[in-house]
Amino acid sequence: MQRSTGEYKIKPIKKKVRELLDHPYPSRVPKGVFVEQWVGISTDEFHRAKDADVKYMRNRHPLITDMDWSRADCVRYLTSIGLAETPKSSCLGCPFHGNAQWRAIRDHSPEEWADVGEFNAAIREGNARANATGNKLLRQAFLHRSRVPLNQAPIDHVTAAEWAALQEEIGALDTADLEEGVADGCSPWACRGSDPVRDEFGLAA
Ligand code: SF4
Structure with a gap:
């Protein structure tokens, strides 16, 4: 990121x-x-x-x-000043979004939802230039933590797999992360993407 x-x-x-x-x-x-x-x-x-x-x-x-x-x-x-709903700063298709952010995009901004869905499909096999130079992804890339396409991701509820991962990583993983995403916003000189993405599903290469 x-x-x-x-x-x-x-x-x-x-x-x-x-x-x-x-x-x-x-x-x-x-x-x-x-x-x-x-x-x-x-x-x-x-x-x-x-x-x-x-x-x-x-x-x-x-x-x-x-x-x-x-x-x-x-x-x-x-x-x-009446701006209590100000969202965290981030890119539209940030993989650090929690379910609440994905739902907000899906439910309130259909064009952006279609846009992130297309983006997710486009990066599935990695970036074209990297593929051409032989630096292919070992696995597929997804924006949602459950590692399925966004339109199939369980963004309306916490799945059994997510809960099971929580039980195992108690203390290391905050339940709020799944719903609200990471607490930090993102800015050019303070990218939250420098934090390691936790692998709740044990799927990381
Ligand atoms: S980590 Fe920051 S820069 Fe990277 S996609 Fe998320 S919001 Fe954008």
């Missing part, structure tokens, strides 16, 4: 930043010319606050350095 962050978030952001600085690739950005980016990492996630990897971008984390706000402080503030 860090690949998705690199390809689909960081690369386009760098391209835009270079344009804004009037030094599009491949021209060199002069020393001392940079943009400041504000990244919304809260105090409970301070370990995810990272510097950008190029000198023409400097990351700033105002929730940590200026406001000392935790996730709860952010939720309190959003609630106070």
